[in-house]
Amino acid sequence: MAADTGATSGARPSSATETTGSRGGLLGPMRGTPAIQTQGLRKIYGHGKAAKTALNGLDLTVERGEVFGFLGPNGAGKTTTIRLLLDLLRPSAGRISVLGEDPRSRPELRRRIGYLAGDFVVDGRQTGADLLAYLGRLRGGVDRERVAALAERLDLDTSRRISGLSKGNRQKIGVVQAFMHAPELLILDEPTSGLDPFLQQQFVELVQEAKAGGQTVFMSSHVMSEVQATCDRVGIIRGGELAAVEQVEGLRQRAFRKIEITFAQPVDPAEFAGLAGVSDVTADGPVVRCRLAGTADELVKTAARHTVVDLLSEEPELEELFFAYYAHGEGSRR
Amino acid sequence: MNVFRKYLRDNRRSIIGWTIAMSVVSAMYTSFYPTVGQNPDMAKAMDAYPQALKDALHMQDLTDPANYLASTVFGLLIPALVIVMAIAYGVKAVAADEEAHTLDLVLAHPVGRGSLALQRVAAIGASLAIVSAAVLAVTLALRNSAGLSAVAPDRFVAVCVQLLLFGLVYGSLAYAVGAITGRRGLALGVSAGVAVLSYLAYSFFVQVDALQWTKNLSPFQWYLGGEPLKHGLQWGDSGLLLLVSAVLVAAGTARFTRRDVAV
Numbered sequence: 001m002a003a004d005t006g007a008t009s010g011a012r013p014s015s016a017t018e019t020t021g022s023r024g025g026l027l028g029p030m031r032g033t034p035a036i037q038t039q040g041l042r043k044i045y046g047h048g049k050a051a052k053t054a055l056n057g058l059d060l061t062v063e064r065g066e067v068f069g070f071l072g073p074n075g076a077g078k079t080t081t082i083r084l085l086l087d088l089l090r091p092s093a094g095r096i097s098v099l100g101e102d103p104r105s106r107p108e109l110r111r112r113i114g115y116l117a118g119d120f121v122v123d124g125r126q127t128g129a130d131l132l133a134y135l136g137r138l139r140g141g142v143d144r145e146r147v148a149a150l151a152e153r154l155d156l157d158t159s160r161r162i163s164g165l166s167k168g169n170r171q172k173i174g175v176v177q178a179f180m181h182a183p184e185l186l187i188l189d190e191p192t193s194g195l196d197p198f199l200q201q202q203f204v205e206l207v208q209e210a211k212a213g214g215q216t217v218f219m220s221s222h223v224m225s226e227v228q229a230t231c232d233r234v235g236i237i238r239g240g241e242l243a244a245v246e247q248v249e250g251l252r253q254r255a256f257r258k259i260e261i262t263f264a265q266p267v268d269p270a271e272f273a274g275l276a277g278v279s280d281v282t283a284d285g286p287v288v289r290c291r292l293a294g295t296a297d298e299l300v301k302t303a304a305r306h307t308v309v310d311l312l313s314e315e316p317e318l319e320e321l322f323f324a325y326y327a328h329g330e331g332s333r334r
Numbered sequence: 335m336n337v338f339r340k341y342l343r344d345n346r347r348s349i350i351g352w353t354i355a356m357s358v359v360s361a362m363y364t365s366f367y368p369t370v371g372q373n374p375d376m377a378k379a380m381d382a383y384p385q386a387l388k389d390a391l392h393m394q395d396l397t398d399p400a401n402y403l404a405s406t407v408f409g410l411l412i413p414a415l416v417i418v419m420a421i422a423y424g425v426k427a428v429a430a431d432e433e434a435h436t437l438d439l440v441l442a443h444p445v446g447r448g449s450l451a452l453q454r455v456a457a458i459g460a461s462l463a464i465v466s467a468a469v470l471a472v473t474l475a476l477r478n479s480a481g482l483s484a485v486a487p488d489r490f491v492a493v494c495v496q497l498l499l500f501g502l503v504y505g506s507l508a509y510a511v512g513a514i515t516g517r518r519g520l521a522l523g524v525s526a527g528v529a530v531l532s533y534l535a536y537s538f539f540v541q542v543d544a545l546q547w548t549k550n551l552s553p554f555q556w557y558l559g560g561e562p563l564k565h566g567l568q569w570g571d572s573g574l575l576l577l578v579s580a581v582l583v584a585a586g587t588a589r590f591t592r593r594d595v596a597v
Binding site: 045083086087088089090106107108109110111113115117119120121122123125126134135137138139140177 | 340344435438440441442446449593594
């Protein structure tokens with residue numbers, strides 16, 4: 001009902017000043033505080049000797065209107081960070097600001113947030129429609145047509161009991177509840193785990209639409225293609241600290257591929273070592289492995305002098321790419 | 335009141351089940367009065383029981399309608415069922431929901447933790463009120479036909495009000511332990527342990543002089559000790575039941591609003 005009017009009416013006045021630039025329509029609500037800001041955020045679980053530090057002084061800024069990918073190995077503190085943003089956990093030290101407010105200040109702040117966890121679990125003894133109606137009421141009412149449209153788009157039957165749904169279909173309900181009120185900020189924790197490729201694609205489109213609509217998205221993910229298709233920037237968290245922040249575009253330009261060539265007979269790896277864009281050459285019998293940045297032309301032509309049985313080219317995980325870049329010392333921003 | 339309504343709605347089958355069970359039990363015990371309480375052979379058989387056992391089971395002179403009701407319908411199975419139901423609901427309010435990882439989603443919505451907890455506690459109270467009302471309706475309906483008209487209707491109301499408050503104590507305890515610790519098993523164990531101890535304090539410990547005092551700490555004593563079936567609503571006992579519940583709910587909620595919600 002009236003829940004969403006704040007966001008839309010906030011955007012309206014800026015249409016009168018359309019001349020401000022390519023993204024001028026969004027600059028109005030984007031000005032001011034960042035969507036998410038943490039300063040010196042620490043979280044320690046337990047007490048005394050059993051105490052375990054999950055976050056060790058996290059400084060993170062997510063600007064309004066951007067899609068920010070939050071990456072890192074398991075146990076690095078991604079979920080802890082997300083739960084702190086939602087006030088499910090309380091910080092041991094440091095400050096958090098979400099949409100300009102302390103998450104602890106008042107529950108109404110969460111009206112402007114949509115949340116989805118990768119392991120979306122709810123009581124199965126209700127239908128999807130029952131659950132969505134309840135969550136909508138908690139939000140002070142949401143547009144029913146929007147809910148129906150989202151469900152149809154994801155091919156979700158909301159009239160069935162949740163206990164009878166597959167993991168993928170349950171996760172669809174999670175996607176609907178996170179997006180149904182068009183929140184200013186979406187906080188997504190491994191949102192597509194368990195979704196099939198079709199749904200991952202639908203999800204990517206939803207995130208792109210949210211971004212086009214001026215919504216901010218903060219998501220942790222392991223799916224490289226999804227991050228590349230949606231994120232403006234990515235941050236890597238390691239050991240409870242932000243290791244680096246980088247533009248996705250910049251990363252992609254430095255992207256390398258892992259190449260594995262199987263020859264009919266063993267070959268001398270030194271033949272490949274000096275080629276343009278080729279590094280880390282190793283040989284294992286007839287198999288030569290290397291990294292390739294840029295064009296594959298020289299490598300392929302060199303390989304073609306021998307009998308090539310098989311050739312594999314693999315995209316690295318985004319984390320790998322990230323750390324490869326930083327290991328080479330080009331950027332050292334923390 | 336969304337959380338309140340949802341809690342009742344989610345538990346509607348369970349509430350109906352408990353209501354039917356308690357109605358049937360009340361009806362059976364009540365309609366046995368002519369064959370048990372008014373049967374001279376039964377009374378003689380009772381006389382042969384050791385006094386200590388009769389004290390423990392609160393079985394004095396079962397020919398008296400108020401005594402019969404207090405030691406059968408309202409003294410045994412019904413309070414036991416009310417305790418089990420109240421503890422189950424109290425554990426469900428926070429701890430079970432939290433351990434099932436289903437609490438996160440609701441708390442990620444614009445609902446305060448205190449508000450969520452108190453609405454669910456209110457729903458537990460409402461559920462207990464429903465079953466207490468059912469027990470009252472059944473016993474009142476059978477009052478004349480079972481030959482219990484010597485007990486005035488307002489006495490039935492009194493004992494059912496105290497039954498509701500009695501259940502609330504155990505529901506609040508289970509809620510509080512769960513809200514403080516977030517652990518379902520602990521909430522269940524502590525509440526069940528307290529329930530057993532409080533029954534023993536009311537029935538068996540009183541046989542030991544050194545343990546007599548424990549009776550006054552038992553919610554069973556606050557529920558039936560003042561004999562509401564004979565003397566009407568006991569304001570002091572009722573107030574005590576309500577106060578203990580309120581303290582437990584306040585303690586549980588205070589901690590719940592400040593702590594981490596477990597992953």
